[in-house]
Amino acid sequence: MPFQPAAHDGVAHCFSPGLLAFEHRPANASAATNTNVLIWVGGLGDGLLTVPYPTAIASKLPPNWILAQPLLSSSYAGWGTSSLVRDADELAQCVKYFRERRGPGAKIVVMGHSTGCQDAIEYVSSPSDPSAAASRTPLDAVILQAPASDRQAMLQSLGKASFDAANDVARQYVEDGRGEDVLPFRVTEKDFKKTPISARRWLALASPDKKGADDFFSDDLPDESLKKTFGAVPKGLGVCVLYSGSDEFCPSSVDKGGLVRRWSGFVKEAGGVWEEEFGGVVPGATHNLKGSSETVVSDLCRRVVGFLQKVEKGEAAHL
Structure with missing residues (x-):
């Protein structure tokens, strides 16, 4: 899906001081009242329109759905000193905003991309503080697109020696009471260029002990960890779950289909409604679909729209 210079019509919703959500208004948008909301949350480094496929989804939504993309404190380079909990709390303000304006009958779905998938899980499960999830405005469903492991992606990119060395530096910062201090760029810039990253956030992502606050999707996590998330x-x-079949950040050793099936068992056991028809591995999809063919992008859009239609009918969720 190559970059296309273009103007994008939309509406900016200020849902909290300093925070806004951009509602896409594609050229083919209907004049009908838009009731239901798909809130799309990007990953590390993402901001408004940095990922192209949400625009494609917005253009294919039924007339009674809109796609809104919030800009959180962690957007762009802000993620390096933020946290999933902060993301979820800010996202809760966005959900509350749309719930109050759309009414109790509206369907609200959060779609995470990459680390945005952790935000979605943090919102509904809050592994570090389950009571926090219970206090947030309920969602009708979540979509997880490209829920790859940050730890395994970082290890693949850095190599074990550099990965371990970076973790040692971050651990020392934390032990010295400097967990919120930004790590030297010499430690972090290979993967993240000049993004300021605190020692705490680095360890949350790198998760050298497999207990990092952001480590939800690694394929080697024990059942006890998955019970707190899925x-x-x-x-x-x-x-x-829409796992990218050609995700460049996912090690080739990962059995994507098997991993998704493993997650499904925990969701079903918790009483969640697992999507079988439209969910699963998306063949040919890269991490954010840049470089993927139009056929693959259309397939992703078809899956998202199909799932949302089931949510609207009460077939994919029941509150």
Whole structure:
């Protein structure tokens, strides 16, 4: 999906001081009242329109759905000193904003991309503080697109020696009471250029002990970890996983289909509604679909729209 210079019509919603959500208004948008909301949350380094496929999804949504993309404190380079909990709390303000304006009958779905998938899980499960999830405005469903492991992606990119060395520096910062201090760029710039990253956030992502606050999707996590994430979703929540079949950040050793099936067991046990028809591995899809063919992009859009239609009918979620 190559870059196309273009103007994008839309509406900016200021849902909290300093935070806004951009509602896409594609050229083919209907004049009908838009009731339901798909909130799209990007990954590390993402901001407004940095990932192209949400625009394609917005153009194919049914007339009673909109796609809104929030800009959180962690957007662009802000993620390096932020956290999933902060993301989820800010996202909760966005959900509350649209819920109050759309009414109790509206369907609200959060779609995460990459680390945005962790935000979605943090919102509904909150592994570090389950009571926090219970206090947030309920969602009808979540979609996880490209839920790759940050730890395994970083290890693949850096190599074990550099990965271990970076973790040692970050650990020392934390032990010295400097967890919120930014690590030297010589430690972090190979993967993240000049993005300021605190020692705490680095360890949350790198998760050298497999207990990092951001480590939800690695394929070597024990059952006890998955019970706190996929196994803690609210009863009746619709869950659709769209794992990119050609995700360049996912090690070739990962059995994508097997991993998705493993997650499904925890969701079902928790009483969530696992999406079988449209969910699963998306053949040919890269991490954010840049470089993917139009056929692959269309397939992703078809899956998202199909799932949302089931959510609207009550077939993919029940509150």
